[in-house]
Amino acid sequence: MRLDTQYIPRVRSVGLDGVLVTFGDSATDTANRAAIAFRGAVDAQNWDMITESSSTLVSAFFRIDLSEHRFDDIADRLEGVLTTQNWEAAPLPAGRALWTIPAVFGGDRAPQLAEAAEAAGIGEADALRDLTTARLRVLTLGFAPGQPYLGTLGETWNIPRQKELTPNVPAGALVAAVRQVCVFAKDTPTGWRHVGQSAFSCFRPRGDTPFPLAPGDEVQFTEITAKELARIEAQVTDGTGGATREVLG
């Protein structure tokens, strides 16, 4: 990366609820890695004042009661941590998992694959290949509980959101836009295009693992038939949707 384009991390207050440290002004892989690594490093220091933390696409958020703790003091302390290493070069966290999630692409269950391929300027077969060969990373969980934003697809997939919202796309749907794929935690209106359908449940509130995915995990989709998806939906009741999990060394 050239020095003159390097983003200088920003430390900002978020209402009186906490402090945000941002590593980029667009959703890049390096900014996302930096956010995940920085959040992990601060969490490891166990500051009393931090009640919880999270990472978003390009930022780390620390929930700190700013009516009790002075923002300027916290900002100084976070700036201190920022100087300890090059966060954009930090490794991904330990204990990550690789998820293999079966899904149907195209057809009645995922009716916008062809449209998404057209928007990307490629054929449907190439779109399918891209979606099933890419090792995508969980960039962040958000919007809805356990819902992953997965990236990053190649530049050709930098397709915009639709102008009009699709009124309802079902839970388990794979939707694509802006080089990312999202797996919906629940039925949702969306401007992203519905390219695949899984039976993977991102949020399992009654189970032992309510939130199966974590930022930094990797996801690979495999193609199954609509008939196989119907079988999984009828027979697999644990929310996994036939997905497998393998710990990455």
Next chain:
Amino acid sequence: MRAIRVQKVGPGVAVQDLGRTGFLEKGLTRGGAADRLAVHEGAALLKQAPACAVLEMVGTGGTFEATEDVRIALTGAEMTAQIDGATATWNASHLVPNGSVLTIGPTRAGTYGYLHVGGGLTTDTILGSRATHQSCGLGALVSAGDVLPIGQDRGDQSGLTLPRDTRFNGGTVRIVPSMQTDDFAPDTRTRFEQTTFRRDPRANRQGIRMNSDGEGFSAPEALGIVSEVIVPGDIQITGDGTPFVLMAESQTTGGYPRIGTVLPCDLPRVAQAPVGSALQFQFVSLAEGAAIEARARAAWAALTKSTAPLVRDPADIQDLLSYQLVGGAVSATDARLDEG
């Protein structure tokens, strides 16, 4: 079992508490009662912890039967209430004897009313909280026939009241600058402060749309920003320049810029503003906001001290002779009465 049996119930009645924290990283917002002050008021009236679960009611409440003697408190948006047909004062605690029927609703002022019970509701805990989170499918709305269990009541006092708060008709709401405030031009921010907004009917526990006349409040870079964390009270400006105040069940992240964030202590005023009521936003600095919030937090914690008996029986007043019973009379036509 100590419980209240639900005979009839309105469409938006749900069990709430102060919500669940610790799941932001997983995409789950805190949720919980829309008016957290009302939860503290109920706790003060029953002299119990604000962590006790309550019923949140929108528009109308329902008909409830006590299966044992139960203490209750009624707070938040004022609704009509009767115990076995006799009017029960709002913003007060009462005894509902075993077998008695409590009828609540409709709303007379404000938006969210609360029914508290001595010992708190002890419905199932999910992820550390009893709060119903409708948008995430945690818990379900209360329906007729439900039997809501109640915990052990360690208190026995009822018939207390609290001074009525002013938060039920809109008004001025203080906001602090937040992470994207500087993305808005200074004159846009000034115009935002000078605008009188009206609460739109399109409002729920996720967010409340604010209507105004004149042009919107767009930031030049608005459509290009990356999605960022959302906290309750954030005022998000959508693509057409309309502000939405994000409430307890908002998403955890959002891509529209935030012009500012409502102080947590002023958020109940936004939650309670009835449809069409006027609201104004006033910027305070982060330091001022922190000081205001700290004072409010202390006041909420000390609400018990503000409770007073509903009807003062002269026999209960130990220092009766020290009261000046006549000299304090004022003219009923004195204009100053209208200022209260």
